[in-house]
Amino acid sequence: MTVLRTALRVEAIAWRRSTVQRLATPLLIALVPVASIGLTTLARSGAVGGAGAAKLADYAAGDPATTHLVAAGQILSVAVLMAGGFAVAATFGQPLADGRAGAYFGLTTPRGTLAFARGLVVLGWAAACVAGAVAVTVGASAAVAATTDAPFGPAAWAAAGRALAAGLLAAGLALPFAAVATATRSPLATVGALIGVVGLTQVVVLVGAGAWFPYAVPSLWTGTGGPDAAADVGGAAVAITAAVAPVGAALVVVQWRRLTDV
Amino acid sequence: MDSALLLDDVHHAFGGHRPDARPALSGMSLAVAPGEVVAMIGLNGAGKTTALRVLTGRLRPTSGTARVLGHDPARLPAGAALRFGHVVGAALVDPALTVTENLRVAAELHGVAHAGAGAAASAVAERLDLVPWAHARARALSLGNAQRLGVACAVVHSPAAFVLDEPTSALDPRGVVLVRELVRERAAAGAAVLVSSHHLDEVARVADRVLAVHGGRVVGSLTPDEAELERRFFDLVLAADTAALPAGSRRSA
Incomplete structure (x- = not known):
């Protein structure tokens, strides 16, 4: 446990100082509520017509607070996957690309433990960003509701809970990209794989298999594909999606233990 | 022997x-x-x-x-x-951390207890004349100072x-x-x-x-x-x- 505690402390310092973290944290925590409330306001303003209005139709009805939080969940389910993917591309891929990973050999803190701690730190950071983004959205939405005499009731709280859960699931889906970063030894290739999986997810959803595809589940669960698609996402699919994170973490730990030619 | x-x-x-x-x-x-x-x-x-x-x-x-x-x-x-310590190619240095942070991190990763890492870092920083840059980010160091920091990180645990x-x-x-x-x-x-x-x-x-x-x-x-x-x-x-x-x-x- 002492070795893991050391690894966690070291990785937390490194992540706190990293440029990726400094950019992504405010973007996630501030832009998600701004976009959620902004899209809802825009949908109800009547200022958007044509195809844009059709895309925003889901945000034009219902109580505003619930809509804000549904939108927040939908945005988070993609944004956190992308942010987490960039984070593991940087933290796992960059040291292998620039040779710094060679310095992790011959340490009392084993490489597998360092990799595990690195994954946990990124996952913890992503989870904190999700919680922060949902909390700020709840606060901003409650303020909007208070000034417009709109309700902020149980439906809004339920939407907040689902946004939080979907965001956490999406954060876990980023961990397998640490294994991609390790295998390719390239942050850019990892980002390419991330974009590829997001594209593949679109195809899987289009052919109707999204309810069982982990990378589609958070988004569909929050209603991106409509209420029917959300209803198709069952507990088993959510459990499978949640299992991606530990599988990804285990894989990257094994990879870092076996690392050679660095 | x-x-x-x-x-x-x-x-x-x-x-x-x-x-x-x-x-x-x-x-x-x-x-x-x-x-x-x-x-x-x-x-x-x-x-x-x-x-x-x-x-x-x-x-x-x-x-x-x-x-x-x-x-x-x-x-x-x-x-x-x-x-054991080594510098072969890139050193155990994170460019985003300061000199002191890098030395403390290297000490801990090499097995120095958390309580003793600060003292170990200070000693090697003084020995290799890195004290004037103690609070500078590693990425801001000149090539020579960065190389001395790399050596310091490899030997911080004696x-x-x-x-x-x-x-x-x-x-x-x-x-x-x-x-x-x-x-x-x-x-x-x-x-x-x-x-x-x-x-x-x-x-x-x-x-x-x-x-x-x-x-x-x-x-x-x-x-x-x-x-x-x-x-x-x-x-x-x-x-x-x-x-x-x-x-x-x-x-x-």
């Missing part, structure tokens, strides 16, 4: 068993005893860095034996890792054996003296030190023994205080090349 650092008949080819495989080590053998500084000199591509990568566990050789403090460096137990690849290549004359004095001090305290370099006059000042490396193996040994070290090195290289030629194509002396 047992060797603290050992390579025995190590062979390695990049590209494995493919026809275009490039041999990098061809029977590399060397040993460094506690309290001894051994320098490897050789031309570019001679196999020095590949040998050091094997010795630090970063590269598993095709055949042969590597030992660090009696253990396989690819699976170094914590007790041995606590007594290892009993350490390996330095080209440790003075970017240093100014004062930095060269600081690193040389550090190496000699640690050796006097019983550490086994293996360094690689292109600079004959520098290795002559720091090493007890100098090994000439060529074609992926040690082709001869030099004593640092002998006259015309450079000529002796090239004689060894030429002799190795001549010996490697087919018998019919050798010119008589």
Whole structure:
């Protein structure tokens, strides 16, 4: 446990100082509520017509607070996957690309433990960003509701809970990209794989298999594909999606233990 | 006396068993005893860095034996890792952290207790004159200061054996003296030190023994205080090349 505690402390310092973290944290925590409330306001303003209005139709009805939080969940389910993917591309891929990973050999803190701690730190950071983004959205939405005499009731709280859960699931889906970063030894290739999986997810959803595809589940669960698609996402699919994170973490730990030619 | 650092008949080819495989080590053998500084000199591509990568566990050789403090460096137990340090290529330095943070992190990763990491970091920062940059980010350091920081991170835990690849290549004359004095001090305290370099006059000042490396193996040994070290090195290289030629194509002396 002492070795893991050391690894966690070291990785937390490194992540706190990293440029990726400094950019992504405010973007996630501030832009998600701004976009959620902004899209809802825009949908109800009547200022958007044509195809844009059709895309925003889901945000034009219902109580505003619930809509804000549904939108927040939908945005988070993609944004956190992308942010987490960039984070593991940087933290796992960059040291292998620039040779710094060679310095992790011959340490009392084993490489597998360092990799595990690195994954946990990124996952913890992503989870904190999700919680922060949902909390700020709840606060901003409650303020909007208070000034417009709109309700902020149980439906809004339920939407907040689902946004939080979907965001956490999406954060876990980023961990397998640490294994991609390790295998390719390239942050850019990892980002390419991330974009590829997001594209593949679109195809899987289009052919109707999204309810069982982990990378589609958070988004569909929050209603991106409509209420029917959300209803198709069952507990088993959510459990499978949640299992991606530990599988990804285990894989990257094994990879870092076996690392050679660095 | 047992060797603290050992390579025995190590062979390695990049590209494995493919026809275009490039041999990098061809029977590399060397040993460094506690309290001894051994320098490897050789031309570019001679196999020095590949040998050091094997010795630090970063590269598993095709055949042969590597030992660090009696253990396989690819699976170094914590007790041995606590007594080992190295800089081969990129150092254990995070560009986003300050000098002090990097030294503390390196100390902890090398097994120094959290409570003692600050003192260890301060001591090595003072020894290598890094105190003026203590709060500077590593990415903001000059090349020479960054190299001294890398060396400091490798020895912050006072290892009993350490390996330095080209440790003075970017240093100014004062930095060269600081690193040389550090190496000699640690050796006097019983550490086994293996360094690689292109600079004959520098290795002559720091090493007890100098090994000439060529074609992926040690082709001869030099004593640092002998006259015309450079000529002796090239004689060894030429002799190795001549010996490697087919018998019919050798010119008589």
